[in-house]
Amino acid sequence: MGRKATFLLFVMLGFGIGLSAQEVEPKDPEATEVYEPVPPKVVPGSNGAPPSDAIVLFDGSSLDAWISSADSTAAKWHLNQDGSMTVKDKTGNIETKQAFGSIQLHIEWRSPAEVQMSGQNRANSGVFLQGLYEVQVLDNNDNNTYVNGQVGSIYKQSVPLAMASVPSGEWNTYDVIYHAPKFSRGGNLKKPATITVIHNGVLIQDHFEVEGPSEYIGWPTYQPHGKRPLILQDHRDNSRVSYRNIWVRELD
Known part of the structure; x- marks a missing residue:
């Protein structure tokens, strides 16, 4: 294989590695929905009172x-x-x-x-x-x-x-x-x-x-x-x- 062909092969391989490292953009809305961890529930204070988890x-x-x-x-x-x-x-x-x-x-x-x-x-x-x-x-x-x-x-x-x-x-x-x-x-x-x-x-x-x-x-x-x-x-x-x-x- 000549030097020019070898160079093109390395370029193609590098380009392919770059593409494989990229995350494919999701096509469905469910793919970007997260369900865990669930945030703890905090009850806000009213009339100046502190929230439920306050010290x-x-x-x-x-x-x-x-x-x-x-x-x-x-x-x-x-x-x-x-x-x-x-x-x-x-x-x-x-x-x-x-x-x-x-x-x-x-x-x-x-x-x-x-x-x-x-x-x-x-x-x-x-x-x-x-x-x-x-x-x-x-x-x-x-x-x-x-x-x-x-x-x-x-x-x-x-x-x-x-x-x-x-x-x-x-x-x-x-x-x-x-x-x-x-x-x-x-x-x-x-x-x-x-x-x-x-x-x-x-x-x-x-x-x-x-x-x-x-x-x-x-x-x-x-x-x-x-x-x-x-x-x-x-x-x-x-x-x-x-x-x-x-x-x-x-x-x-």
């Missing part, structure tokens, strides 16, 4: 799901008669007794109607996913600050797409989809954490890839970790932030 972290009745981050004793924040809890100044952060990975989080928060101080010192708190990655809570109504530290920011990392706060003294809602980072066996980062935040029905963080733990000074740097608690911050500077109706759905 309720705070419903206004007690602080039993929370402990002090400083010493693991009982959480010392104020439990209010209206079904909320309020940061008790200088008692420190509180965290969940349960550790979590990827979650859907619903949390409602309120800054005081009586405005005091300004900038980062006005009704400052924060929601720390896995105790490390902060979604900022702050009263930014007529109160400018650095935009990567304003309400709804991933603190010092991602500016929110909008400022969607209600007036001071009214209740805000955060709905968060959080996917935890993934690490190799050797501790190297395989996949960064991602955060999506909807603030009062407005998308303000759109699947943001987190650069590492929230840092006040310096650059964020990942360290390998597993499941960790959710933390609520006592900023210690006239915080007075209240929280209510906190629940999560585990995503892993």
